[in-house]
Amino acid sequence: MAQMIPAPTAAVFDALSTDIADRLRELRRLILATAQENPDVGPLEETLKWGEPAYLTSASRSGTTIRINAYRKSDTRYALFVHCQTDLVDRYKQLYGEILTFEGRRAIIFDVAEPLPREAVKHCIAMALTYHQRVAS
Template sequence: MEQSLPAETADIFDRLPEEMAGALRNLRALILETAAENPAVGPLQETLKWGEPAFLPSASKSGTTVRINAHKKSGTRYAFYVHCSTDLVERYRALYSDVLQFEGSRAVLFDLADALPVDAVKHCVAMALTYHLRTD
């Protein structure tokens, strides 16, 4: 079941082309679903950070913020972002360089023309939302 869209997030999505907004809504639903499937994460705080929809496990403090948005340099790309001081994108590259595209130390990129690799994305999101629970 999809959680209601906060007004601030709806406003961001409403300013985007329909196809891009739909892709971001799907990515948002995947993030919420991933969090709900992991009891260590708990409820997510959904807010805006730097004008982008952001999700933070603030109650459990289990992980780092995940942000989503259309990519500023492309009309067909969108992304989820993690904090650049984490090693998450480096770990994502080691696991999914054959499936996902990356930018720098904070972004996982997707294109509207491609199917979203759901399993890989859910695993990466789970890694971000449980980042502070790492024991390795």
């Protein structure tokens, strides 16, 4: 079942090119589905941070914030961002360096011309949503 997009998130998507907005909606669905599949994550809070759609594990505090948006205002590239002071992107690179593109310690970069590598991205999302559980253990 599709979850209603909150007005602030919808406004961000509506301001972007159709291709980017469609891909961000797909990424949003994957984030929400990944959270729902993991009982330790609990419900996500969907809000805006720095004007970008953000997904927080406010209830469980199990993970770090995930943000999604067009990449540097591009009409063809978009990104999934995590907190740069985590080791997540380094871990993503170790696991998926051959199939994903990264920026520094904060982002996975995608192109609308390429299919979303769903399983790899889903695993990266799950790692972010449970980041604090791993750090605490």
